[in-house]
Every structure is written in structure tokens, then in C-alpha cells.
Amino acid sequence: MPVYIESHNVITSLGFSTKENFQNITNGKTGILQVSDANFWDNPFQASLVNKERLNQIIPDSPFTHFEKLMLASAKLAIESSSINVTSNDTLFILSTTKGNVELLATEDKDSEKTYLWNSAKVLANYFNNPNKCQVVSSACISGLMAIVIGQRFIDAGLYNNVVVVGADALSKFIVAGFQSFHSLSTEPCKPFDKDRDGLSLGEGAGTIILTNNEDIIKGHKIEVKQGAISNDANHISGPSRTGEGLLIAINNTIFNNVKPDFISAHGTATPYNDDMESKAISRANLAKVPTNSMKGYFGHTLGAAGVIESLIGIECMKNNILLKTLGLKEQGVAEDISIIKENEKREIKNMLKLVSGFGGCNAAALFIKHD
Amino acid sequence: MYQGLEDAMQLHFLLNMTKFFIHKTVAIHNNSVFVDDEKVFDTDAEEPIGSFLKQVYKNYNVGYSKYFKMDRLSKLGFLSAEILLNNTNQNNIETEHTSIILVNSAASLDTDHKFQDTVNDIASPAVFVYTLANIVIGEICIKHDIKGETAFFVQEIFNSAFVSNYANIVLSNSAAKNCIIGWIEVAPNGTYNSAMVMIKKEESELELNEINLNKIFN
Known part of the structure; x- marks a missing residue:
């Protein structure tokens, strides 16, 4: 349903x-x-x-x-x-x-x-x-x-x-x-x-x-919460996995049938380890070319509210067909060469993959789809 | 009236689902450890939680150095999982496809109070990390290499209907093949209790449903 x-x-x-x-x-x-x-x-x-x-x-x-x-x-x-x-x-x-x-x-x-x-x-x-x-x-x-x-x-x-x-x-x-x-x-x-x-x-x-x-x-664009997945790194209670394995499991359990998201709203906390880990997971999921941003430079890390707030901003991006830049980013420098959005850009966006990770080794991913 | 409707909804829901079964129960309270309702270990009832848990740790020869840096909530959850996963005729479970759903009332308040006491002085990162209720799940996952879906819910009393529904959904929808359900509570005053069960697809006498969870957890 x-x-x-x-x-x-x-x-x-x-x-x-x-x-x-x-x-x-x-x-x-x-x-x-x-x-x-x-x-x-x-x-x-x-x-x-x-x-x-x-x-x-x-x-x-x-x-x-x-x-x-x-x-x-x-x-x-x-x-x-x-x-x-x-x-x-x-x-x-x-x-x-x-x-x-x-x-x-x-x-x-x-x-x-x-x-x-x-x-x-x-x-x-x-x-x-x-x-x-x-x-x-x-x-x-x-x-x-x-x-x-x-x-x-x-x-x-x-x-x-x-x-x-x-x-x-x-x-x-x-x-x-x-x-x-x-x-x-x-x-x-x-x-x-x-x-x-x-x-x-x-x-x-x-x-x-x-x-x-x-x-x-539903008024206006129909945005469907298609599905999501949760996983654990089983690695460290206060540090992310060094390989991105846990987040990769969550991504793979969320998008399958070779669906490529048009856009990834990453967790992107701006800690050295988190952003490296995310770049590895995104790259290992063959999503390195998918435009990706972090919202943390606009309103910081809102902890338990972050997944809700950032999903909603991403959904506005889908409705308005715009990719928003990662504020605070000057020169990209993460472990894997993923496609971080550096300038706002108009582009058709039909679906979004949202990622989050947290202490306790937990990761979650969810796919949102825009219907006309 | 609501109850009737909720029951009807749950029935409708369960009819469409594969059935899952409860395979083992571990309960720790009143300084005693119970496995499938049978008392397997106890100490003097007057002993405080810290030294009681240490005796449980010793009794089960856990030998895990990370245990000693855990807070009381994580120690209780960790030991409950040790006994659930390691200490009987448990068939080898596929830990990569195991899920964990834990619930309690006080979240991490026990450690929150301890951390608050240091906030104006020298705040300790080693204490702060335990001010998240779900860290106990992380500790169990690390020990047993569990990579499935994990979730931590906070409920005033264990909500059997909700947890039964959610466990059914997790086992039906995700890659999970087994699911651990637990209530792990340590109140700021040191009172504690835990109960933990293993859910599998393999049949047992106890089906995973609201009524059976209620018998175990309430």
C-alpha cells in the first residue's frame, strides 16, 4: 500500500x-x-x-x-x-x-x-x-x-x-x-x-x-515514502565503520532492481570519520556519480530531528527540481570521489535517497519518490 | 472500544503474515537469572546491581574486557544477550541477519544523571557516549557481529501489541531471519530488570504475538 x-x-x-x-x-x-x-x-x-x-x-x-x-x-x-x-x-x-x-x-x-x-x-x-x-x-x-x-x-x-x-x-x-x-x-x-x-x-x-x-x-506533488532499511556496523559504539559496510547494507536493502536515485541527501556531519565513511558506502553502492549534499551547514546537526528535517528539505528539492549546494564546502576532500553538490542547480529530480548514521553503529536509508 | 478495533486490525494484519516463534527467554531481576522461567543463578537479594552483574559476568565466564567500561544499562543488556545467545542449545544463528528491538522506560537516564553531574566540571566522553539509549544495542552487535535492523523504543510499560507488530514487520520485510526482543531497564535509583527473547521462523510452542509477549514482558 x-x-x-x-x-x-x-x-x-x-x-x-x-x-x-x-x-x-x-x-x-x-x-x-x-x-x-x-x-x-x-x-x-x-x-x-x-x-x-x-x-x-x-x-x-x-x-x-x-x-x-x-x-x-x-x-x-x-x-x-x-x-x-x-x-x-x-x-x-x-x-x-x-x-x-x-x-x-x-x-x-x-x-x-x-x-x-x-x-x-x-x-x-x-x-x-x-x-x-x-x-x-x-x-x-x-x-x-x-x-x-x-x-x-x-x-x-x-x-x-x-x-x-x-x-x-x-x-x-x-x-x-x-x-x-x-x-x-x-x-x-x-x-x-x-x-x-x-x-x-x-x-x-x-x-x-x-x-x-x-x-x-494529497495536494500538489505526490511524494511517496517508498521504503527504508536500518542496519548496524557492529564495529564501534562512538565511531563509524571504517569501510562503510553498515551503511552499504542499509542502502542495498533500500534501493534494488537497479534503481538509481537522482539525488542523495547525505548525513554529512562534517566530522572527519563520518564523511569519509559515507563516501565509501556511497561509492561501494555504485552511487558515486549521483549528486549528493549535506544540509548540516545550513542549520547544524539537529540530532533526533535531523532525519525528518533533512528529508523534508530534500522533498522540497524534488518538488522544485533543484539540487542545493553543500554550504560550508570549499574543496572536497573525502576518502572516495563522490559527487558533492557545490552550486545550486536546476535539474529534474524524481527520487531521493536519504542517509543517516549514528552512535551505536546504527545506519538508516530511505527512498522517496515523486509522482506527477 | 479502541481495544476491540486495535485487536481487529492486528488480526487482519497477522492473517497476512508468515508466523514467527519465540524460542528462548532470559530474565534478570531481583538478583536472579532465569532461563525459560527456570532460575539458573542468583545472589544475595540485598546486593546492589553493580556487584550482582559482576557475579553474573564471572559465573558465565564472559571474558570480554570492553564489558568493564560499559554503563549499567549496557552491562545488563549485554549480559542478557550473552545468556540468550551463548549458553544453551541455541542453534547457531546467522548474526548478520539478526535484528534487535529493545525497549525500556528510563532510556539512558541512569547515565544521563551521572553525566549531568560532570557537565560543570570536566565532562567525560567515556560517560557521554552512554547517554544514548541505543548504545546497549551497539554493544551487543559488536560482541555478536549482528548487522541486522536494530531499534530502540521508549515506553512507560512494555507495549506488547506494538512490539509484536513491529517485530513481525521487521521479520517479514527485511533481510532479518531472527529477531531479539528485549526490555532492558535501569532506573536512576539502580532498580533494574530485563527480559529478552529470541524469535525465529522455526516453529516452537510459543507463537510471536501480543498475548505471548505480554505473558513474558508484563
Whole structure:
């Protein structure tokens, strides 16, 4: 049973809708700035932060945390322009997040139920009066794409007619301190696939994709979530495979029958190891000539939201037939000579392969197809 | 009313699927280890989780140096998998085609609190890496060379209907031939419990479904 994208939203430093984000990205804007705020880190660092005033306008006067506002605002905006019934029991919510309300661990609420991810899922389902148990996917940085793949599978299996996938993660001192301890943050806005790349830029954000099997309610281009796959490197808990083997398995289980994607939206975190690994997997899958980009230079690594947000920007590229450049890249320098997009270019795009990888050795891939 | 409809939907769904079966159960709680409901190891009930797990490790002659750098959640999951995969008449499984679906309530909160305590001082990368719930899956995959589909879900209590459906989907749609399902919980106060089962295509007395998972996990 084909599964389509019915409505969507993206919230990052670059805007509060998929369209606003896409326009800013098309214009080459970055939301990554130097942040000097001791609430996050004692020294200035590069990050992409969501405008709190605009966020509070969407979810005003509320008891919700910053993370919960991100999650709720994105879902609310996507649902407002959707025609599915989110209060129906044939609609499932899936929340993708790595750290949820972890910022509360530094407060007097540190032992409260709010620190549990399932509680955030309850907040989400209750806000929209959905009767089903909202599911939480927490598989590091592949969570967002995995949630989309799980949603597609549940609809395909006939278990639900609609799935609302919400990916969200907020920046906190906890997360900044962690990545600082790994020495994996770049001192400048990140430079994916560049020969001088020296680490990632953190971002916060939220993305929502509403999936449905009801073809009749789709407005405009029909974008189908064709299928996806997940794999494990079985190699290292905090470093990617040196050979790209795990990601290659995910790619091969996602595209077969010699389907060549028109475009690859890579994970491209701009850490030395990740981008090398991805180039190896893409090359080994015989996709080295397929135009490939990373979105991390525009709004940083949004962790559990990344798979959702980046899929949606890629889908806008499909709808608008444009390949977007990898912001931050000056001179390509990865292990295998793959086709990183360096300038925006108009081109017919009928399908997209989205890739993500994460700590714990996990990888995911998904194929999106545009129907006329 | 919802329950009825969900049951009907699941029935409709399962009728279209190949059947899968539960082959072995490992449970660790109250400082005891159970295999297929039979107690195979225990220690003094007063012993804290850390020293209890160390005794389990010794008892099963695991001999795996990476074990000692793991956090408590990973140790519990790792040992549960050791006992599930290595210690009985388990036929050799094709680990490259094995999937893992783990679930818990506290995610990595136990280690999150430990890391938070270091954030204003010297944050440790060795602790930070365990502040992701799915790292326990990575540890099991590394030990057993498991490369199949893996997933970590967070649920207040084990949701048998969801997990049964998802495991059925994974086994039907992907290259997976076996699937490990587990509940691995370590709360910030050190209370813990785990249960883990092996699912195969090969028939057994216990079919993979919501009712049978519910008996094991709830």
C-alpha cells in the first residue's frame, strides 16, 4: 500500500515552515552563529538556535519546556494544514528524539516524570487528543529517518491509515558539553565533505511529517515514502565503520532492481570519520556519480530531528527540481570521489535517497519518490 | 472500544503474515537469572546491581574486557544477550541477519544523571557516549557481529501489541531471519530488570504475538 506525505513542517533557526526554511537555504543562508551564552557553554561556540519569541507565539502562555514547545509547535503547524483527523484511532503519533527534556536534569525537576521520553510522547498525543499510545524512537541520530520508515511500515501493514512523525531535539548544556568532550565541534560553521572539515555544528529544531495511505487528500506533488532499511556496523559504539559496510547494507536493502536515485541527501556531519565513511558506502553502492549534499551547514546537526528535517528539505528539492549546494564546502576532500553538490542547480529530480548514521553503529536509508 | 478495533486490525494484519516463534527467554531481576522461567543463578537479594552483574559476568565466564567500561544499562543488556545467545542449545544463528528491538522506560537516564553531574566540571566522553539509549544495542552487535535492523523504543510499560507488530514487520520485510526482543531497564535509583527473547521462523510452542509477549514482558 503506497504511503504518501500529506503535510509537513520544519522549525530551525532558518524559519518556522518547510517553505521558509527551503527559501533561506536556496538563498544560501546559514542559521549557524557564534553563541555566547553560559547557559550552554562557558566559551563561545557555533550553533543553530530556534527563535524563542516566535516559538512562544505558536505555543503561548504554556507550562511546556523549550523542547516540548519545539515538538508541539512543529506538529501543530503541520496539523493545521492537514486534512487528516488526528483525534482518530487510525492515526498514530511517533516521536523521534535523542535527549527530550534532558535540560531538566540541571534543575529542581531533575527527578520528575518529565525527564522520561515516554512522558514527552504523552504530552504530544494529549495535546492533539490522539487516543493511541504515542511511540518514541530513540536510536541516536538515525531516530528521525527511522521514525519515518516505521510510520511507512505501519501504514503499509494496514495497522494505521495515518502516522504523524514528529522529530525534535533542543540544545542544552548537557549536549554541548558532551560533544565538546568528544572534541567533535567545529570552531567555525561546519564544512561537510571539505578537506579541512574539523567537526560538526550543533543545531536544535523540529520537523513533522504526516503520512497517509489516502491518495485523494494529497495536494500538489505526490511524494511517496517508498521504503527504508536500518542496519548496524557492529564495529564501534562512538565511531563509524571504517569501510562503510553498515551503511552499504542499509542502502542495498533500500534501493534494488537497479534503481538509481537522482539525488542523495547525505548525513554529512562534517566530522572527519563520518564523511569519509559515507563516501565509501556511497561509492561501494555504485552511487558515486549521483549528486549528493549535506544540509548540516545550513542549520547544524539537529540530532533526533535531523532525519525528518533533512528529508523534508530534500522533498522540497524534488518538488522544485533543484539540487542545493553543500554550504560550508570549499574543496572536497573525502576518502572516495563522490559527487558533492557545490552550486545550486536546476535539474529534474524524481527520487531521493536519504542517509543517516549514528552512535551505536546504527545506519538508516530511505527512498522517496515523486509522482506527477 | 479502541481495544476491540486495535485487536481487529492486528488480526487482519497477522492473517497476512508468515508466523514467527519465540524460542528462548532470559530474565534478570531481583538478583536472579532465569532461563525459560527456570532460575539458573542468583545472589544475595540485598546486593546492589553493580556487584550482582559482576557475579553474573564471572559465573558465565564472559571474558570480554570492553564489558568493564560499559554503563549499567549496557552491562545488563549485554549480559542478557550473552545468556540468550551463548549458553544453551541455541542453534547457531546467522548474526548478520539478526535484528534487535529493545525497549525500556528510563532510556539512558541512569547515565544521563551521572553525566549531568560532570557537565560543570570536566565532562567525560567515556560517560557521554552512554547517554544514548541505543548504545546497549551497539554493544551487543559488536560482541555478536549482528548487522541486522536494530531499534530502540521508549515506553512507560512494555507495549506488547506494538512490539509484536513491529517485530513481525521487521521479520517479514527485511533481510532479518531472527529477531531479539528485549526490555532492558535501569532506573536512576539502580532498580533494574530485563527480559529478552529470541524469535525465529522455526516453529516452537510459543507463537510471536501480543498475548505471548505480554505473558513474558508484563
